[in-house]
Amino acid sequence: MTETIERLTGETTGAGAGEREKERERTPETALGTYGLTPYIAPLTVPPVLRPAAGDVLRETEVALRPAWVRLHPQLPPTLMWGYDGHVPGPTIEVRRGRRVRIAWTNRIPKDSEYPVTSVEVPLRTDGRPQATTEPGREGVEPNKDVAALPAWSVTHLHGAQTGGGNDGWADNAVGSGDAQLSEYPNDHQAVHLPSGERKIPLLIADRNLDTDEDGRLNGRLLHKTVVVQQRNPETGKPVSAPFTGPYTTVNGRIWPYADVDPAWYRFRLVNASNARIFELVLIAEDGKPVPGAVHQIGSDGGLLPRPVPVDFDAELSALIAAPAERFDLLVDFRGLAGRTLRLVNKGPNQPAGVPDPAGDVPCPPVLEFRVGESCEEDTFELPEVLSGSFRRLTHDIPHGHRLILLTPPPTKGAGGHPEIWEMTEVQDTAGLQLPADGIVQITGPDGTTKTYRRTARTFNDGLGFTIGEGSHEQWSFLNLGPIVHPMHIHLADFQLLGRDAYDVSGFDPAAGGTRTPIRYDAGTTIPLPPNERGHKDVFRVPGSQMLRVMGRFDGAYGRFMYHCHLLEHEDMGMMRPFVVMPPEALKFDHGGAHGGHGEGHTG
Template identity: 70%
Template structure:
């Protein structure tokens, strides 16, 4: 294991909080005519991820990692030419290896730097610079959304138009190239995109130097022949052998790296005033779910200073205190955004740290079982200014926000099942199954691809699988302007952060289920999956706003409702663990005018059209 905090001369040693936080440049488009494109070029660049490391080759938007923070006003329509300026023959910046297999219960090797003697994957090394940019969260037409197959190579541009007709929100942009998103994003292709509006302005939130993005991502690094970190990005994954007596098959795990970076720097520090600050946090990791706690110099949680004021799609109805009761963390999955306020007024002269504690360990203590070798994320150094901060936290943030009432919204339904990686036919990977209810009493049960669900009133419904891979026939076609409730049922580990393009959603419910009736060897249920009366779940306060990423834990049914409005075309939904997305946990859907949908020759697929 690489040592932390030792003298720099030791192989692999890095000192926490040694380097200042990098603040990405800000791009505020000021073109008066939408026909004037803004070019944002993808370029190779060299980055110092830590002062004790040699430079790291990465890819960046405008040569910056992360890319520029794009800052626009609501209704300010812009066109962007995402231009590929990465020359042909450029070295691919990521070394990829898969190590193992590792028996269940043994430490996983992906927490260590270096290739473990495994030869790099030559197919990854040979990848060209082939990229397409998705503005995550945006309401824009399918042709502008960054369809995964529509990637471009050197000298070509992906042209995209963004209406930005949306309430204030934090979106982010990143690569979405088919099959290789996990490596392109890992190479550095991420950035923040902020939409402003008058309602947010009226709150007088911290701004200017007291507002900044925090783009969180984990990394691993290769080593030289002497075991020293050489700065080279290492995408190192593991194969796990399940301990289950019947399903003890190899499972390819997503990437988890030992080093946390914020805005591209490993374990940075930030000098702040004794005042309120606003941090626009996004988890841009491939698969790391962060469990964050703010601690003092003695690793004790610091209560009462953090408020969450927004989530993926904009402001929450009211501030949510984040007090870390009992050391409980603030959990953020890949692609989720948290709009945070931190009140440093009572912390002048002190240093407080954001750490990733893991789900089971005390604050500040590494939890190897939860794949957290080092808890460090970043440090805040609070300066005493003796100047009063006039900001007052408002009790209500968004007067325009309204929660959906399920009984009052006319909506369609979809059921999506997330399968365990050991399921027959899945090749060792979890899958997305789109399901259609079967009314025919003659359907054979049990059978592969057939799922039975028992509701709380005892009713048993039978569903059959209609798709399981990205290239299966189109399943969901939706009338523009329609409301839909999508239900995600996770039949096994791990937790999946599910992302639906185009629309904003609200989490309607989280329900606990007993899923032992599902047999992975059969690929269907032998007895109905049923609600678990021993567990009660609720929707936490920080999930009761607008969301486009939803954590779906094992043995959980998550229902989300949203309106597919403002754009037409073909879009995607997928797991935002990028290794899962690339390996098949992604499906298309189409939004078209309701008038045109009346002539749809594929009516009936996947549920109601709305």
Template identity: 55%
Template sequence: MSDMTINPVRQAPAHPPRDAHKRAAMAGLTPFIDALRVPPVLRPGRKEALRGIDIDQTTTWVRLHSELPPTKVWAYGGHYPGPTIEVRRGRRLRVNWNNRLTGAHPVTAFEAKQAVGAPPPTDEPGRRGDGTLLDGVAALPPWTVTHVHGAVTGGGNDGWSENAVLPGDTQRAEYPNDHRATAWWYHDHAMDITRWNVFAGLTGMYLIRDDEEDMLHLPSGRREIPLVIQDRNLDTDAEGCLTGRLLHKTLIGRLGKEGKNVTQPFVGPYTLVNGVIWPYADVEACWYRFRVLNAANSRTFRLRLVDDATGVPVTGAVWQIGSDGGLLPRPVPGDEELSVAPAERMDVLVDFARLRGRTLRLVNADPRVACPDVMQFRVGAARVPDPFVLPQVISPSFERLTHGSVPAHEHRLIALTPPGAVGNYHPEMWEMREVPEAEVRIPSEGVIQIRGANGTVRTYRRTARMFDDALGHLIRHGDWEQWSFLNLGGISHPMHLHLVDFQVLARHRYPADPNTPYDRDLGGTRAPLDHGGPEPVSPGDQGWKDVIQVPPGEMVEVIGRFQGATGRFMYHCHILEHEDTGMMRPFVVMPREVLKFHHHAPGGHGHDGH
């Protein structure tokens, strides 16, 4: 099938209209004319699950919007997003991830230059303006490895980034699924090229069911719907017509005294839900359950439900009942924005009975977004019998962790640096170790000092910054550990740990670039970073998590237990452009009896976080 062209893109006016539909029309496509697609569900039986199911990665064509030509994508099981895998807790599943991809990479990669005084071109369709086509992407082979995000499984089954396979080969993996009910997801994780492989379409959802969830009698069947949210850009031809081809267009900015180029993470003008641009869904006037996944490369969505006619936010109808790692203890009202960063999941209930006969829009409330629409809901006018009642308690088994309720544990500090540190023009992720002040020169590169809430100054020296630096984090199987992520400036980073669920203990303010003792050119602090007080932990972040947003000027403390599996795993920023350019590091979990004989056994870092 050859690429076709259709629908010329109109030039945006200098002052965009305020109406969301008009803003969407500026992007050349009409919103809300295509129905939401729901991926098929795979529910393997016991024998089938142990024997192993086959999921083929194939090259296929899909229609992202009825006004577009077909788009070539890489898909699991021929579907974009891939089939939703559904299993019961404790039932082991074996999957053969078969690479059956053919042809050239379906993504065009383009780096655009920003004109002086002009708005960023990334929210505009096509390659408009000056820039550079990254020819190397077109030459990439279909080299893939699947990671089930959130899964507690051995290191050999986790989808190690360098263990990707070429077409004709198979990645075999096993998932014990011994986990509370939750929504995981699976996606490609190939070293250095995850941003383009996921962009090509390699993503899908993975649900675990258990008895506690069953007892809630939550909306199910047609009334439980996955919402896989992504943003994309599309290429245009010489006449400005949309070709339907996926376009990974990023912005090249200027940074530092030397004016070095730095590539920004991807954001795009088109919002897709389940592979459809600005879809609509017909719903009945009753309760629905939505399994929300942000599968975007870098965009954080600030989701809000509004009346389509007036734009007034809906109140009293939206409730969050779960986060990345499972059900929350109690329902959290969703009258305010629900912020969901890349790779975060939310379990959300909506009472459409309160909104009978109305048309609603799910929007991204971020004011920087040119086209805020996400999707539309059309609520039926008929009354519908619905026995569901929102319970006051969602998860009776949930226990909130505190410093005092967890046994003695290791403390680790990870510093997230803004671009420009010591000649690297991408953000970095530094592993830090506390050292006596007399052992290092102050100030110097790779040294950070922090003055905590009690006034004590602690000194930290960088021990690793790149993926291939020496292994630093050796973890005893079964141990609890506290990890503190300190964002020294730049943008917010969604930090993800493989293997482990954690809870957020605390958030603390610290100075961030540009008004900070941290010096980009030096790559260290010229004076201690002063504790600026605590920040609240939102109710939605007080459940079990495996991704946490770390804004600039915050230290976020999380704690979890590394149990259930051993082996080599990774942690990283889940902005895909960041993990591909250096914000990813390994860690190893080993039995404590074995670790006694290891030549680099772990020692305490002595960091109390604040």
């Protein structure tokens, strides 16, 4: 408590403290007066660790969802949130390799509990000013009463492990107050010798916004403020809003905290838990320039990379790009940085690291400050040359099926002003086909062959389209016809990125809902895969006018799963589809083939 008070008053003591305070006064972050909070005065919190007794399915561990009052920043009043066992974020659950754990996610949120987020939609600004979502407060707009009336209806789902469909956290399998979601989780992850104990720290990063009182002062209440990009959609009569992004970045539930670290190796398990913000993270020094050689990525969504990837913030990897739900296992070497102050910042697309970029929706670059101590016990850890000796690249000579998924632009016919997921099936007989036609798309691939596809599903509630034999490999190709970057997430399986291809998508006519001329492969544009995307992943960024090809094996579990865009508002607007994994012997009795259910197996 004393340390926190000293940081607030600026009367810190000890070696280097005065210089740090003077240095803070010189930086752009102190020019954030309109946002009401001072960066780097709250210590980073580390979630508690939960170790279930024996780690055995015969024993059950309850984790209760409860309302909690959390102080996001020392200069804010407490914020009402719903958390796990009263913690935001919830505890880290550690289980020994080779054992399963059973968790009862129990909803202990009272039925009459106040919904902890105020929701508003504000008009689109057309006068050149940054959009209102980059500012706190409601702009005088009344809260959405339907959101305020939402009940405590909760579901918890898992990323990065093979668990049956009944344990996965299916969207509709939510429980009300007083009920529990029972889930079992295996743990077959590889054991490695890496920094541990106090030098292994989870970093859960999320952007947020805050409401203000009638005098314009921050009141601590969470605010979901989005911009109405279309006042009324002619098909639905409802307004169309862009996904949420906010000006305040929280790390482990605190806004712009600091962390005291030793001049030693640290392991950080980082996850982007934002609704929609894609971070471009850079580690900078006191002079605002990137720190080379300190950061190494050793793992991604699905586990360890084959080898460490240096994140030197050069031309090849100028920032650590983190889309919602992407995970990063990082090693940071602070040994040569004793006594220094370093900052992890969000780089705006139009500005250097550490400089505010309101036009690029990054009005507040701060994320996390590292204060490196002067000395510590000798650190004997050495960065390994090989991390996963068992890693093997998936290649096309493995028998596999194919799926084609289109990501459509918001103005597309019948979409209600929102982007959609279209599942496509090849049309074998095109005689008499008149183009353009709603749901019909032609694509000219790298070999110059033009194929015709028809849409078989587009919304979450359309019939089941994909049925997959357990243990089989599949290649899923996501072709983005719009300008929005979609982070696509597939449940259950780990995937490897096979490649990114550029396409000319101008032949797609949103008003017609199909192509007037074929979408064509762009042979003149090469898109290399960055080295940190060459491991196992289950979340992949798909930029506009690109086809992303991924391959994975659907093994280890049966049941109904989901794949979806991980921009939360897109997912909730219907950019989510089901698939079912079943024993391969049962596929011959499945009737999904009539609507494109089975991936065609081949080795090409």
